[in-house]
Amino acid sequence: MHALSSPTVMPDGLLQGLHTAPDAATLAYQLAQVVAGQLRQAVARRGQALLVVSGGSTPVPFFEALSTCELPWSRVVVTLADERWLPDTHPDSNARLVRAHLLQGAAAEARFVPLFNGAPHPAQGLPALEAELVRLPWPADVVILGMGADGHTASLFPHAPELSEALSPEGAGRCVAVSAPQAPNVPVPRVSLNARTLLDTRQLMLHLTGEAKLTLLRQAAASCDRQACPIALAVCQSTVPCAVFHT
Template structure:
């Protein structure tokens, strides 16, 4: 691991790796250490992760870490509004690649519910997230368009989701791709995490990140809402 110059705000920690395997191993070791520390201090730990294909290697490495998983709550930064049996479900992804072996003892607090509408599902998830303990570790991803979680540029609920001091923990969100209906934790809830990590790979995402640090319009590039000295960045080509 090396510290890299990504033209980031002063104080922001950034680490680069030669490949995805190295990144996954280092990230899993770091996150596991943070969770152990939280368990030692509070008797429990809460981890919030993002879905998609990118975190699979990290999930599998983390599942192999020695940890009292029975004291860990895992939740999702965002979710596609699909049943948990659906191949695009983030909850299914986490169960398949993270909650295996000893890690299966962790409690998963998902966002999906069977509801008559996306908004009703978001309201149900908002109520469920009232039971989420304080977030110890948050691991975010980012798209080439600068979205993180399911905070997508131009989505109808984006301004509310990015507002500071709002009452909602979860909102309905529309993505520009299929499946386009999403549920996302709001900025306030995500930013409440004690440890915030952004894990990205590839030149395109690095270019997006470099663009993001040069402006302050969070609705244009929602990742900007989290670019501050409390964020740690993991990157590989």
């Protein structure tokens, strides 16, 4: 097992630590080992575990590393932080990504709760999705978020029409319908867990690659402007432990 590097406190003092690795494969392995440990502990204490993951290209090696970890997978529930409103046969579907790279081998025994439910539009699918999400064993044991080059996380985009609703701590429900973002993001409607739900976890982890993203994260931690840089919802709070895994 690779040892984690010594934590470095981020500028706002709210983050648990910054874990670095020399390359993406090593980082993915390290993150998988930590997440697996959290899930084992959750199952031992409560009989089940809830893991919330993100899509995109960055988590693929992490998914593949986690899928090989020895876990009581049948007691693990996996869901997504967000989803493009596309069937899981579409190449841009996050559910397709999870099934192809995480739910393999023994990990296929995990219960997967996708966010897309076939409704014509995310807003029309929200009632059924909310009913599904409310039955999950919250708080999550681990929520893993990425970040786009524009500072978005999950499908919460800077200055988006639905962002104020999504960021509200008093917002109803657990998810929000998201209008199609502009390119280079995949320009299709989406659904995203709201900020209150993303923070309804025992451990938050950010998985980032590239110096530009680390610089942007530090800027978000310094400004705490959630409208301009939604990832600030994770780094500008003190209620949930937040660790950053970066290479």
